[in-house]
Amino acid sequence: MHMKIYILLLTCMVVYACGKSSAPMGEDSTDEVPTPEEEAVTFTFDALERVGYFDAGLKFTVVAGHKNIRSRGVVYSTKENPTKSDEMSLAVSTTGSGSFEVGLDKLLEGKTYYVRPFAEKTSGTIFYGDQVTFETVSYPKPTVYLDSLTFLNQQTFETYWKMFYPWGTDHNGSARMYEDQVSLDGAGVLKIRADRTEVWEGYSTADPWLRIFYHSGAIHAKQQILVNDEKPYWVVSGDFQVPTMVGSWPAFWISGAWTWPPEIDIMEFKGNNTNWQNTVTGPNWQNTSWQTTKTVVENAGSWHNYKLIMYKTSATHVAAELYIDGQKKATHTGDFIGKPFWLIINMQMEGASGGHASGPQSTEMQARNIYLAAYDVIP
Template sequence: MFFRNGRFASLAVATSAAVLLSGSVPLAQAATTIIPKDSFSSFDDFWAYLYPWGSDHNGSARMAESNVAVASGTLTLKATPTSNASPPTSAADPHLNINYISGAVHAKEQITVTAENSYTVYGEFSAPTDVGTWPAFWLNAASGWPPEVDIGEWKGTADNWYNTFNTSSEVKSNTVAWPTDLSFHSLQAVLSAESNGVDIRVDFYKDDVLQTTQFAAGYVGKAMNLIINLQMEGSSGSPGPADGTTYAARNVEVTMN
């Protein structure tokens, strides 16, 4: 388009620029990496030992830094039998006898789904499935309870459990078959707010294939801790393996959109 003063501009370009400046054309939002896939190689930057609340939980294993190892970007948690734990019972309900020393880690950065963001939580796992082994990859409330979203939970059988707790008695659970050869397989959860701005949707994947979708009431705005742990016995049955067991994780990644 020509102007009398000799200046000119393309009407199409000017129109496009005006549209972009007005914000009427949405731009793609790049994902923000909260935990990179190589985070275990910089462990202290992203992870801390034990559960967020300490060493004990609802099984027969007490967590200790000594049973956590990182090599070549892979986290390995090892459960070793013990007969002289002190104190001898777990500090957490149902206060089982401590029969193992094991390992747990949790992410330093918490996850809080809001109406403006969503999260993708991903990892690859080699998980034991023997009776008495209870490894997990999960999100747990930073304050109060619930929220709780179990992305990976193996309870002494060749199945992985996906769980979302709305109350202690109102829980949605789905299982998928898990191999017993300790090969690595990926798990992923995509957490996003529902249109009501209060509840969240959780899409669960195994090896990049959608397995199930669950919904969690009132989770928006509630901070959650990401935990990787190897608990023993309890809900996974007993006795656990006499020689102990190991649980490995790699390429764990958290992104926010």
Template sequence: MFIRKVNGFAVLGLAGTLISAPLTHAATTVIPSTSFSSYSTFESYWAYLYPWGSDHNGSARMKGSSSDHSHIVVASNTLSLIATPTSNPSPPTSTANPHPAIHYARQAVNGWPPETDIAEWKGTANNWFNTFNTSSIVRSDLVSWPTDLSFHSLKAVLTAESNNADVKIQFYMDNVLKATQYGQGFVGKPMWLIVNLQMEGSSGSPGPTGTTTYKARNVVVTRSGS
């Protein structure tokens, strides 16, 4: 995964797929590594906007569709999310709480939480591993992110605990375990896998004055059990 920006934040998180107690069945591939191989393949596994619409809690608005790839680009098995400053958006503020003014256009539930962030950057060379049990009970582990502008790997392994209610989440960077967190009552909860590039919000203001690009490749989701 590659990120380059100032005061923007990018997230690859689960806010996707049902979590259940693992069985002894072989792993099933839910999203293959080829999902960014073409637009038709992309559209068979991913949607262009958030599950709830185009806006979230930052100043960027999702913009993309099967006929508009100016901000969501699939090429060379890589997904590129592109954010550009915009003026006179309509509506001028986000439709999502806390309703910040929209300053950017960019690409791209039953309830919240649960949420866990596998990859989140807030304009610095740190990746945030986060798990939200409530809006105020949050575990965050910050890990230094390499600044070599190369792709690096991130992985989360979610496993049901013996009480069949809570979930252990193990976070890896470049195949090294970096953090372990726990999601209370996460088992059986419907979740979305979301890849997004947001601006300002918790990263602070002002945001970038030019184009910002977030790239991801080899995204794979597997699960065991029924």
């Protein structure tokens, strides 16, 4: 009886062992089904929809391998065959599972870019398409008439600037302009000083014909400003430290070279810390229209930048964008096409700034980094 049980157990063990595996000793075995190879993603390039100085838009279509795509877009570089280790931009819009658009920004102007579409599957596999190229638009180069070097020394100053107003030494305040009130510090800074005088010097020869109480200074650029088809876009800017007490009237402005108006005041302080940016239009000095933007400038006695961008908008009119420290404060308009301007820096006194016959004993304004440039096209 015991012998029969032993034989039965031995038989069962042999049957079980043979049924569990038929693989040779030492080889691994598995019941997993092999994963099929992922279908490759392929693309077509559809269009370069836009290209500018610093941006571009492109359109592609996924034509095969649509399944399990979790992201798509492009990689790009100024070097050939970019990958995801270079710059990347994801699709901004998709149509179904096929076409998609991308937008590229912060590009460099006038550069060739290499672009490849890509798609990433949920598995993490990345597929790239064929490379395409485009070139950003080259930013127009300006003709620079004035820069920071024009105040460096007397020789460069005299090359680009003249003393006084274009029409003489007097204007609409109580100051008369003298050469010795204008100086250079040798490091690119111009200084204009106004000093009170009690010596009788008569009256200003300009309206409103105030009694002269000050010796001060004014300069104007030899280069005139003229917006036309040949030079439709102009930039005028400068850094200034100015006084703001009652009786002080510093200004950085352009005035009509043939008639008045036109006029644009880029920087004008009238006895306080409010900057006036004015544009004057009209058929003659008796019939004028003013556009005025006032901005309080904290600590105007420190350096601040004042800028005008003027460009052609029609056969007769311009837009005049006015800035302080890089922030646009206003856009004025004027019928200034074909009308030349003088660029003027001056320290007038009293008049519209108050303090008639009782202004400060002396005061000073400083200027640097005066910039005047024109473009052949509108950027």
